[in-house]
Amino acid sequence: MPARDDRLDRELLRSVANGDARALEHLYLEYHRRLLQFLSRLSSRREALEEAINDTFWIVWQKASEFRGGSRVSTWIMGIAWRCAMKALRRNSDSSAEAFANSMPVEAVSSESLAGEERGEWLERGLATLPMEQRATLELAYYVGHSCEEIAIIMACPVNTVKARMFQARIKLRNLLPKLGGFQDSMFSSGGQL
């Protein structure tokens, strides 16, 4: 996903801080897709996704004047979305991430079993085996395009925690998805020193 133009986002946010609902609408429509993608990794319930997105922009509407410019606007908004999602998960402990993860197989996917399946399905299965924080880290890095430091801000954790989550996610996926994208098993036969 292409990076957002932060100058444009800042102008929009300034207008939002002045009570301009049209500027909020613009930001909302621009961010809807990426928030949906990000939050889809945390919950599979459509209502929960809609609620989290609207709660995020409800906070943006109320707190726009408190944005001090210490990060990109996209980092600020994704951080709000992460906190909203965490709150929603705590509120509805029977839903979302855990239910989503539990609906997927957790054992390693063998080359044979992958043979007839689509790449997207392999990936979904693999991702579902990861803890929520690791899935979110991957999504923020690869789909949204945030740096390690930005993800630390979004998830309100140390940079080293982000690095550790990314490391663990990679190791697990590497073991579970040996044929991702047509890879040959032989590519990993050397053990891939670290």
Added chain:
Amino acid sequence: MMNDTSVHRHTWDQIPWIVNGTVPDNEREALEAHLGGCADCRAELEFQRRLAASLEAGSVCEIDSQQSWQQLRARIDATGRSERARNGQRRSRGALSGRWIPWLVAAMVVQAIGLGVLGTVLWSKPGTAVAAGTSYRTLSAQEPAAGSATLRVVFASDMSVGNMQALLTAAGLQVQSGPSSAGVWSLEPARDSNRSATQSALRELRDSPEVRFAEVIGASP
């Protein structure tokens, strides 16, 4: 200075950030140099590139962004309305509890003194109804006791002076006399005394949760 093992480890750690283009520029050259000579890191880089591409191409559930926006917009509009209403009430309460209260209290004192003086004059005047001891009336009596009073009302016992004055002002009324021993106040129009104004004032009084009873003096029960 990093040795080969630590360079390898550092490069391996940085691969996701190479893939998404956020690795610091000042590190890029050293990382590329290591990648050029390390098949394992190149394989991992390729794996992560495919993983990133797959994530980007992944499908998510479709939600109509316009429809969701309309829901948020409705929430914002509804909150805006209730906040305006709250601010209005706050302003109204602020006006009454702030600078107007001393004046209202003073006005009530002056009014009480005036009523006291009037009562004394009437009491001392032979032939008046009061002096003759014929002033007793029930709430359902048909005729008003005193000339200009148009409404009788009983307020809640804990109603504040400020709220009472605000209600009377809103209804276009003022105290004509009272309270009686039964807690009944006689009210008269503050501005005009035509019938429709009286009816609207009556509605205003009856709408208040702090009014226990209100009726037009002389109206049929």
